[in-house]
Amino acid sequence: MSDATLTLTPPESVITPRAEVNGHDPKMLISMRNIWKTYQMGTEAVHALHGVSFDIPRGEYIAIIGPSGSGKSTLMNLIGCLDTATQGEYWLNGKNVSDMDDDELARIRNQEVGFVFQTFNLLARATALHNVELPLIYGGVGASQRHEMAKQALHSVDLAERMTHKPNELSGGQRQRVAIARALVNHPSILLADEPTGALDSHTSMEIMDLFERLHSEGNTIIVVTHEHDIAERAHRVISIRDGQIEKDERIR
Amino acid sequence: MRKSLSLFRLAAIWEAFRVATASLRANKLRTALTLIGIIVGVTAVIAVVTIIKGLDQTVAQTFSSQGSTVFTVSKNPQIIKSREEFIKSNRRKDVTHEDAEAISRTCTACWRVGIAANAVETVKYNDQKAENVRIRGVDPITMFDIDGVSINVGRIWTDSEGASGREICVIGPDMLKNLFNDAPADRAVGQEIRIDGRPYLVLGVLEPLGSIFGFSRDNVVYIPYSTYQKAYGGRRSLVVFVQVHNTDQLESAEDQVRTVMRNRRGHLTEDTDDEGFALETQDVFLNLYSSATSNIKWVTVGVAGISLIVGGIVVMNIMLVSVTERTKEIGIRKAIGARRKDIMTQFLIEAVTVAALGGAIGVGTGFGLAYLISALIGFPLLVNVMSAVLGVAMSSGVGIISGLWPAWRAAKLDPIEALRSE
Numbered sequence: 001m002s003d004a005t006l007t008l009t010p011p012e013s014v015i016t017p018r019a020e021v022n023g024h025d026p027k028m029l030i031s032m033r034n035i036w037k038t039y040q041m042g043t044e045a046v047h048a049l050h051g052v053s054f055d056i057p058r059g060e061y062i063a064i065i066g067p068s069g070s071g072k073s074t075l076m077n078l079i080g081c082l083d084t085a086t087q088g089e090y091w092l093n094g095k096n097v098s099d100m101d102d103d104e105l106a107r108i109r110n111q112e113v114g115f116v117f118q119t120f121n122l123l124a125r126a127t128a129l130h131n132v133e134l135p136l137i138y139g140g141v142g143a144s145q146r147h148e149m150a151k152q153a154l155h156s157v158d159l160a161e162r163m164t165h166k167p168n169e170l171s172g173g174q175r176q177r178v179a180i181a182r183a184l185v186n187h188p189s190i191l192l193a194d195e196p197t198g199a200l201d202s203h204t205s206m207e208i209m210d211l212f213e214r215l216h217s218e219g220n221t222i223i224v225v226t227h228e229h230d231i232a233e234r235a236h237r238v239i240s241i242r243d244g245q246i247e248k249d250e251r252i253r
Numbered sequence: 254m255r256k257s258l259s260l261f262r263l264a265a266i267w268e269a270f271r272v273a274t275a276s277l278r279a280n281k282l283r284t285a286l287t288l289i290g291i292i293v294g295v296t297a298v299i300a301v302v303t304i305i306k307g308l309d310q311t312v313a314q315t316f317s318s319q320g321s322t323v324f325t326v327s328k329n330p331q332i333i334k335s336r337e338e339f340i341k342s343n344r345r346k347d348v349t350h351e352d353a354e355a356i357s358r359t360c361t362a363c364w365r366v367g368i369a370a371n372a373v374e375t376v377k378y379n380d381q382k383a384e385n386v387r388i389r390g391v392d393p394i395t396m397f398d399i400d401g402v403s404i405n406v407g408r409i410w411t412d413s414e415g416a417s418g419r420e421i422c423v424i425g426p427d428m429l430k431n432l433f434n435d436a437p438a439d440r441a442v443g444q445e446i447r448i449d450g451r452p453y454l455v456l457g458v459l460e461p462l463g464s465i466f467g468f469s470r471d472n473v474v475y476i477p478y479s480t481y482q483k484a485y486g487g488r489r490s491l492v493v494f495v496q497v498h499n500t501d502q503l504e505s506a507e508d509q510v511r512t513v514m515r516n517r518r519g520h521l522t523e524d525t526d527d528e529g530f531a532l533e534t535q536d537v538f539l540n541l542y543s544s545a546t547s548n549i550k551w552v553t554v555g556v557a558g559i560s561l562i563v564g565g566i567v568v569m570n571i572m573l574v575s576v577t578e579r580t581k582e583i584g585i586r587k588a589i590g591a592r593r594k595d596i597m598t599q600f601l602i603e604a605v606t607v608a609a610l611g612g613a614i615g616v617g618t619g620f621g622l623a624y625l626i627s628a629l630i631g632f633p634l635l636v637n638v639m640s641a642v643l644g645v646a647m648s649s650g651v652g653i654i655s656g657l658w659p660a661w662r663a664a665k666l667d668p669i670e671a672l673r674s675e
Contacts, residue, residue: 082588082668103592110590121585121672125275137268138590146264182589 026094029189029221030056030079035088037074037244048074049085049244056223058189061216063232064225066241073194075241076225080115080192081108093189110139114183116193120175122167128154128178129163135186153181157211173204180211184220191215193224197231209234265595266602273603276575283571284607290567291611291648292618297557299619299644303635304626305550311632312542322364322497323399323535326352326510328490330531332541345518345529347490350392350478352517352530356493359513362506365496367396368478372485376432376474377447383431387473388448390481397423397475399494406438407457415477422446422453425473426461448474451484507532561647564611565655572604572659583663584671593664600660601653608652609645616644 025031037049048071056062066072077083078090081097084105089098093112100108114135115121122131132150141149154160157177167175176196183191193212197205213234216222224235232238233252240248277284325331329342350368357366372388391397394409410421424441433441438458445452453476462470476484478491497506511532518529576583583596620636627634 106592135589
């Protein structure tokens with residue numbers, strides 16, 4: 001990774017990591033406090049993350065960037081509540097999720113997190129509409145309201161005409177937009193995208209990034225995890241991860 | 254915005270059902286193989302149970318044709334269960350005509366009292382021959398009613414004829430077949446047949462009773478007891494038949510008969526434990542049937558049940574494959590908020606759906622098979638709604654049990670690992 005390709009504003013004091021502060025800032029949507037993630041590889045303990053702390057306010061568009069093996073995937077899994085930290089505290093939308101069990105985490109993922117994956121991760125046998133309805137089904141939304149919300153979400157990503165299509169009848173960009181609609185349908189606190197353009201050509205990638213920009217302007221909090229600098233550049237703040245630690249945390253816009 | 258918990262469960266269960274049926278449709282061959290596993294099991298169970306029920310009914314009807322209002326007094330029990338019993342009963346005094354008269358005289362609860370003795374002989378008519386025919390000497394003629402047989406053509410002998418010792422008889426319908434080349438019954442009336450070389454005049458032909466377990470109950474010739482005594486000697490022990498008006502009186506009649514018989518046997522029995530006679534209702538046959546067949550029934554049902562277990566193992570196998578194949582899907586579902594019980598429900602419903610479907614088909618084929626078999630053997634088919642419901646419930650149960658482990662494996666998958674799989 002070369003800093004020369006990035007035009008970053010100097011790390012100002014606007015948002016500074018507050019690693020030593022205990023407790024969380026109730027104004028922040030996300031508060032991570034001294035997060036450690038340790039994997040036991042045989043007899044050896046491997047630290048994927050050591051002592052990561054940061055805050056994300058509501059409505060921010062943020063990129064987490066880092067080379068493979070940097071720990072950014074681990075961080076993404078923690079932010080997305082797919083996993084829990086070995087040590088440290090994680091507050092999401094006022095809830096301490098650090099010690100939650102599997103089912104509580106599932107509930108948080110359903111209510112607070114909208115995932116967008118590199119390979120879309122749509123259900124192949126289900127229509128676009130049904131894919132988008134899925135989080136609402138697990139969220140307990142009644143059928144008629146569910147249809148309405150799913151249609152609206154598909155409409156907001158300009159896919160209203162493709163509702164009855166199955167993923168294999170859609171282009172890559174369309175599939176990713178279905179996935180974004182699915183992520184947004186439950187009005188989550190954060191939209192968490194993992195290499196969202198990794199499987200798309202550059203033109204489609206730009207379309208998806210434009211969509212993210214629009215969603216951000218509509219008030220959504222967006223976190224994009226990527227190793228591509230031009231994708232990271234679209235965000236307003238970039239956290240660089242290296243060797244399991246925050247290397248840089250900069251506001252670029 | 255969020256609806257109640259029960260509605261949530263309903264939506265999740267409906268989703269699980271949709272997913273299950275879609276998955277079953279998508280893998281038609283696999284579904285068919287799984288179905289066959291369950292169908293074979295349920296078919297076997299339903300067919301076996303249905304056939305056993307039909308058999309039970311046939312036996313019950315056959316033995317109760319004489320009616321539950323009849324009991325017998327005899328020297329030897331009708332069914333001897335052990336060597337000891339045989340020796341014991343052989344030491345008893347014969348039951349005689351006098352015993353029957355004493356019962357008839359003193360038993361106020363008794364309605365009809367009759368005596369009967371049996372022999373097995375070869376019966377001839379011209380050059381026709383019937384072997385192993387039951388010759389039944391009876392007195393008085395109400396024994397026909399007690400036996401539950403009725404005259405079809407011709408007549409029964411009169412009381413005076415019965416007392417005369419004349420060679421007269423009433424024949425069972427099998428005699429028509431075996432001696433008279435299936436001629437109409439009225440052709441046999443007035444003919445002379447030979448039993449053990451003695452000529453007998455045929456007075457009438459009985460209504461058919463049918464057969465049980467391949468033994469015809471129509472292969473019989475009734476003769477008056479006086480004639481029987483003349484031909485076979487008076488020294489043989491006979492059986493006293495007692496009939497009451499209705500079953501309420503059965504107990505008091507039995508008590509009275511017991512008292513009479515005990516008085517008549519008195520101290521003549523060396524063995525003090527032994528009453529000196531056997532008093533039995535028709536239940537003895539049913540009891541014997543039940544005790545003789547209960548083990549066989551359980552073994553048969555058990556063997557059929559094993560095939561259902563095999564069906565369950567097939568379901569489990571297929572479900573494990575299904576879970577492995579759909580690891581990615583499970584990961585996606587978990588990522589967007591499916592909890593363990595949602596995933597568990599999904600796979601359980603899939604297992605139960607296929608098992609219940611197989612069960613329903615199996616109930617159909619089971620009854621079909623039972624129908625074929627009962628038509629071949631010739632007893633009634635008892636299509637029981639209860640066993641149909643039970644068949645489906647049982648296979649659903651098998652589905653749940655065999656789906657539990659695969660579903661649990663799916664439910665506890667780590668979402669990150671599951672998402673990573675292809």
